[in-house]
Amino acid sequence: MSLQHELSERYPLSQSQIDAFERQGFIKLKNVLSPAVLAHYGREITRLVLKLNKQDKPLEERDTYHQAFLQVANLWQHSTIVREFVFSTRLARIATELLRTSGVRLYHDQALYKEPGGGYTPWHADQQYWPLATGKCVTAWIPLQETPVAMGALAFSSGSHTFEYGRDLPISEESERLLAAALDKAGFPYVETGYALGEVSFHYGWTFHRAGGNATRHNRSVMTVIYMDEHMRLAEPANENQQIDADVWCPGVKIGEVIDSELNPVLFSSENEG
């Protein structure tokens, strides 16, 4: 099977997996992508991360946020190869089924490379940064290699998408400290397990998550794709981060309108299925 064909093949998601996603706010799925797909597209993603990332300070001179990872967004605009990967209908269909909606649009993609010796990723919920009118949005976190806990595997607070405290906290030492205590006190289980090669996780925009540091000698190379309901509307930005996101990822879209700029194509819609 060609690699492109693999990226469009349907993943057999069960009803109990969809229910678990709704209950926990995240799900880890095995064998979503083959070693051949990860090697081929991963090579191109890594080439672009090395070329485009602007970080020039050594780890020890950076703040906590910038010790956590190198971050490069919308790689699909820089490479037709990465575009094939980000536009995968296999992944977009999983996002659609998990969100129980008719289809999804791209919000944006981003590579998150945790360098050897890179620091922890503080507790946060992504939607603090996103001016989206509903919670029907989901991040696919796609490790490009097997990722043990010691490399900084993404960890989740199970069920925390229902928890409203701390939603306004941006990624920082403060979010790590306050949310660690609050989530623990509220009794949400902490789920931190490694990822097998080909395993991909999906989490809601409001699910609290973090990652440990990278104690290995290799990069923790991760690609992410953020999907939103195809009918998602732009909300009035609630903070400065959301204003930046509205300007950068939803260009020209007015508050209250469906987010259908040229940066937000529909990646899967059951309405287009035969």
Ligand SMILES: O=C(O)CCC(=O)C(=O)O
């Ligand atoms: O990769 C990480 O360490 C953090 C990822 C994250 O916060 C996300 O993808 O939402």
